[in-house]
Amino acid sequence: MAINYQKVAFTASYGLPSQVPASTLPEVSFVGRSNVGKSSIMNKIFNRKRLVKVSNTPGRTQNINFFNAGIADFVDLPGYGYAKVAKKDKDRWRTLIEGYFNQDRRFALCCVLIDIRHDVSELDKQMISFLLAREIPFMIVFTKADKMSSKSAVRRQMAKLVKQLSASGDAVVVATSSLDGTGIDDVRTLIEDAIAQARA
Incomplete structure (x- = not known):
């Protein structure tokens, strides 16, 4: 069943893992470093311009944000690794990310952005x-x-990075651009x- 991305809608934001309700639908999560362009990629996937808030300042996603797509939920997790935030904020974001993934949820896929x-x-x-x-599925x-x-430079760089990610095994990798739409389909x-x- 295809997703109607035009109907994806923001549903809730949670500041603590304990606030996140039990999952009732398959969940697709997005995680990555603070300046990786996560919000822009999510907006491109949704074919929307401002559904996921984009900031010029990395590290602005400070909660776990949920978006409903009818048959599934999309989950925007806080970025990690931004040097210019206080240690307490870094610790809280790590707690949020680990707290989410440590729950018994319907994890369909985690998109790790690099x-x-x-x-x-x-x-x-x-x-x-x-x-x-x-054992959470990821790409x-x-x-x-x-x-x-x-x-060709993209292919060479992908090969180099995949080698650096040798521990990821047979993970699927896709090169994307939120500007020209490369890889989004x-x-x-x-x-x-x-x-x-x-759902099967």
Whole structure:
């Protein structure tokens, strides 16, 4: 069953994992470093301009935000690794992310977003190891592919980063751009396949 992305709607925001109600639908979550372009990619997937708030200041997603797509929920998790926030904020965001994933929920897919222009960070590796340990399905979404000089440069850089992510095993990887739409249809297809599998 295809998702009508035009009808995706914001439903709730939670500041503590304990506030998040039990899941009743398959959930597709998005996680990544604070400046990875998560909100922009989500808006592109939803084919909307401002549904997910985009800020020029990294680290502005401070809660767990839910969006309903009828047959599934999309979950926007706080970004991690932004250096210019207080340690207490970093600790709270980590608590939110881990608290969400440690719950017994209907995890359909986690999209781990990584900026294709930079080497994989230790925090990214930790996030993926965390998901693997909990057997949560995930895919790797490389963002900002439009910033690379050519398609061949994108392929070379993807190969390099995948090698750095050797612990991720056979994870699906897609290069995307929120500006020109590169890879967005592929991400939508993978999301819909994961939701269908979770609903089966």
